[in-house]
Amino acid sequence: MLKQDNPGFLAEEIANLKALCAAENKSFIVIDDEDLPMGNDKEMVHIQFVGHYKEKEVVYDAILCTLQLHYSSTIYEEAEREAIEQFPLYVPIENRDETYLANEALDDEVEMMILEIIDEIEENDDIKVSEYVELDEDFDFGISLEAALYVAALEEEVIEKFISDFNSNSLKLDSSLYSFKTEEE
Numbered sequence: 001m002l003k004q005d006n007p008g009f010l011a012e013e014i015a016n017l018k019a020l021c022a023a024e025n026k027s028f029i030v031i032d033d034e035d036l037p038m039g040n041d042k043e044m045v046h047i048q049f050v051g052h053y054k055e056k057e058v059v060y061d062a063i064l065c066t067l068q069l070h071y072s073s074t075i076y077e078e079a080e081r082e083a084i085e086q087f088p089l090y091v092p093i094e095n096r097d098e099t100y101l102a103n104e105a106l107d108d109e110v111e112m113m114i115l116e117i118i119d120e121i122e123e124n125d126d127i128k129v130s131e132y133v134e135l136d137e138d139f140d141f142g143i144s145l146e147a148a149l150y151v152a153a154l155e156e157e158v159i160e161k162f163i164s165d166f167n168s169n170s171l172k173l174d175s176s177l178y179s180f181k182t183e184e185e
Contacts, residue, residue, distance in 0.1 A: 008059035008142020017050055017059055026156070027163045031061075042153035043069040048142070051167045053135075059142030064159065070148035071129045071180045079117035080126060083110050118182065128177035133166070150174050 007013050020029050033046040044065040051060050059107035065073075084090055090110045091100055121127055129148065151158050165171040 006140065006142065008139070009056065010056075013059060013142075014050055014057050017048055021049070028159055035134065036063075041157065042066075045154050045159065049158065049163050049167075051143075051163070052145065053137070055145050055166045060143040061139065061142050064147050064149060064154055064162065066152070066154060067129060067131060067148050067150040067178060068180045071127070071147065071178065072182070074129055075118055075127050076114070076123050079114045079121060082117050083113045086113065122179070122181055125179050128179045130175050130177050131173040133171070150178065 007156060017029065021027055028047040028049040031046040031048060036044055036046060044063065047062050047064065049060050049062065052058065053060075080092060084092070087106060087110050089103075090106055131148055131150050133145065133147040136146075147159070147162070149162065162171070
């Protein structure tokens with residue numbers, strides 16, 4: 001997509017976002033996103049803020065998450081991948097559509113295997129993650145930004161500091177590798 005076709009680079013969209021931010025007395029607005037998991041508003045958030053990209057103002061459409069949530073997602077994806085190798089007929093939830101035929105016995109068996117694989121991955125400390133920021137300029141509205149931050153929760157102050165550091169080119173990412181243990185419920 002060419003930048004001139006991207007509304008996130010248009011002065012009126014940028015001015016509109018700045019006005020929304022000013023009304024909230026913040027440097028960002030939170031986007032209600034039904035694709036985000038429910039009940040984790042302190043672990044993952046969808047926001048928009050104004051910044052610069054290649055010396056031009058732009059809207060950043062950002063998904064921020066805690067490093068612990070990124071770790072959990074990473075090990076789940078790895079465990080699911082390993083389980084699918086054992087059960088090739090299993091269809092992951094995100095790939096199911098109206099033609100999907102439910103198979104509860106298979107689903108239960110795969111879910112148990114996934115939990116066992118997760119335990120094994122955590123026990124062996126096989127996967128480690130670090131903070132990251134990824135940009136995607138080929139996005140339909142502004143610039144897409146995805147980041148994982150080593151913070152306990154995505155409180156408003158944490159988000160404000162991230163945006164301030166990002167916009168001032170002073171953001172320092174922790175390149176240390178971390179793993180976490182799943183808390184038993």
